[in-house]
Amino acid sequence: MKILVPVKRVIDYNVKPRVKSDGTGVDLANVKMSMNPFDEIAVEEAIRLKEKGVATEIVAVSVGPAKAQETLRTALAMGADRAILVQTDDEVEPLAVAKILKAIAEEETPGLVILGKQAIDDDSNQTGQMLAALLGRPQGTFASEVTVEGDSVTVKREVDGGLETVKLSLPAIVTTDLRLNEPRYASLPNIMKAKSKPLATKAPADYGVDTAPRLKTLKVSEPPVRSAGIKVADVDALVAKIKELGIA
Amino acid sequence: MTKTLVWVEHDNATVKDATLSTVTAAAQLGEVHLLVAGSGAQAVADAAAKIAGVGKVHLADSPAFANALAENVAPLIVELMASHDAFVAPATSNGKNIAPRVAALLDVAQVSDILSVEGPKTFTRPTYAGNAIATVESSDAKLVITVRGTAFAKAASEGGSGAVEAVSGGGDAGLSSFVSAEIAKSERPELTSAKVIVSGGRALKDGPTFEQVIFPLADKLKAAVGASRAAVDAGYVPNDYQVGQTGKIVAPEVYIAVGISGAIQHLAGMKDSKTIIAINKDEDAPIFQVADLGLVADLFTAVPELTGKL
Numbered sequence: 001m002k003i004l005v006p007v008k009r010v011i012d013y014n015v016k017p018r019v020k021s022d023g024t025g026v027d028l029a030n031v032k033m034s035m036n037p038f039d040e041i042a043v044e045e046a047i048r049l050k051e052k053g054v055a056t057e058i059v060a061v062s063v064g065p066a067k068a069q070e071t072l073r074t075a076l077a078m079g080a081d082r083a084i085l086v087q088t089d090d091e092v093e094p095l096a097v098a099k100i101l102k103a104i105a106e107e108e109t110p111g112l113v114i115l116g117k118q119a120i121d122d123d124s125n126q127t128g129q130m131l132a133a134l135l136g137r138p139q140g141t142f143a144s145e146v147t148v149e150g151d152s153v154t155v156k157r158e159v160d161g162g163l164e165t166v167k168l169s170l171p172a173i174v175t176t177d178l179r180l181n182e183p184r185y186a187s188l189p190n191i192m193k194a195k196s197k198p199l200a201t202k203a204p205a206d207y208g209v210d211t212a213p214r215l216k217t218l219k220v221s222e223p224p225v226r227s228a229g230i231k232v233a234d235v236d237a238l239v240a241k242i243k244e245l246g247i248a
Numbered sequence: 249m250t251k252t253l254v255w256v257e258h259d260n261a262t263v264k265d266a267t268l269s270t271v272t273a274a275a276q277l278g279e280v281h282l283l284v285a286g287s288g289a290q291a292v293a294d295a296a297a298k299i300a301g302v303g304k305v306h307l308a309d310s311p312a313f314a315n316a317l318a319e320n321v322a323p324l325i326v327e328l329m330a331s332h333d334a335f336v337a338p339a340t341s342n343g344k345n346i347a348p349r350v351a352a353l354l355d356v357a358q359v360s361d362i363l364s365v366e367g368p369k370t371f372t373r374p375t376y377a378g379n380a381i382a383t384v385e386s387s388d389a390k391l392v393i394t395v396r397g398t399a400f401a402k403a404a405s406e407g408g409s410g411a412v413e414a415v416s417g418g419g420d421a422g423l424s425s426f427v428s429a430e431i432a433k434s435e436r437p438e439l440t441s442a443k444v445i446v447s448g449g450r451a452l453k454d455g456p457t458f459e460q461v462i463f464p465l466a467d468k469l470k471a472a473v474g475a476s477r478a479a480v481d482a483g484y485v486p487n488d489y490q491v492g493q494t495g496k497i498v499a500p501e502v503y504i505a506v507g508i509s510g511a512i513q514h515l516a517g518m519k520d521s522k523t524i525i526a527i528n529k530d531e532d533a534p535i536f537q538v539a540d541l542g543l544v545a546d547l548f549t550a551v552p553e554l555t556g557k558l
Contacts, residue, residue, distance in 0.1 A: 139318055223381050
């Protein structure tokens, strides 16, 4: 079985984003970029399924600027077999990404598509579900355990009250939660090897997808700033303050 | 006038609070209709019909809808969207699972986790873990929206007189099945609707220590218990306790962070709390930059002392 793993290049999770003073967006110039953390988990899960003999080939795919190649090389260094970059400098919304992935999935016919549950930049949490809808396939979102057996996959999902287990018929779409696994680091020899793995470059038009945004961003602003608080000297002072709040 | 269809979040017995905030958001767009999908959910539909300001309640009662499997409920919602202009769901795990599937089937973009309604098609939503607030305008004919519960007041659960009408939907799509659920049992208030939350971090050392230090304080304050990702990953508490960008978003009256440094992913989940209290022995911890009240102290002596004196 082939596994398709979409990955996104985003601002590094440790960086505190700064809103541009003209309110047009977040300043990404000279900011450290990395693979979206949830996508690293997706790549790792695909590799583990290959190591178990469940998967035969892992195809990493990214929709984004030329520099998203670096993100794909990271996936290749972790253990993906080949990569597809759908290159565009425009911001592509989840629906358009899902349409591109649908076209790729129809070409590649993967048994599983494993995506991160959300990108830490737009925080949409949509693409996997949209892809499943467009393909008419089942979805196992927010997965913390994935078990492939025969022609089905059992997914343990993180839901509000705890965990839930669902069984999906293959092919299926899975989105990863943080507790699914601990992604490996790519070793230097593997980073070197990744440089010679195949990476195909395409454009959204190759898949006949219109990436025009449906949502217009009118403004991006800083969240309200909390006013600086005070430090109390000891527990007694804290007790007095808590009593003032009227919760005890 | 715009007709909205609101997803009713329920456990087959009661309507969850998240639904009430979602109704408030949906009412700002137009007439509110509800969808109760479930199996044996007549009581939920009757309760939902009493929510103030609600028009029609669509009840889809079938074993296929028992566990809100997206593959089964999305086609049902798409069918109902022929006579509605917007689908509005709470940003719960069910809402986040189902709404994008509906949006793609309708070929519209989804607006996730809205904080406010600014116009008929204009909304604000958080991005970058709440570090930037985007104002977006949809150009689609129909809207699909998920709502951040803590950003909207709850609609009154009494006073409405909606009519319940049965709908059938397509039944079981045959793509997926529910196997089991492990729901954490708790006597304490639910995290996302609690007035007071006591949250613990990695500094709590292990599960038994977490329970010994955090639980008595929470019980004294009739508070819900939360945790940072570090505490969850280390196995001190189950993951449904997690507050943050990847866990639950909360905005209680009082949030007490114990032994939590205040990483941006954690702040994303709690920085809209009315009053934040931090107890941490590291006076440079980022949590103190957002805390209204801070106590620099060793939590292992300070928290039991605090619990004793309250």
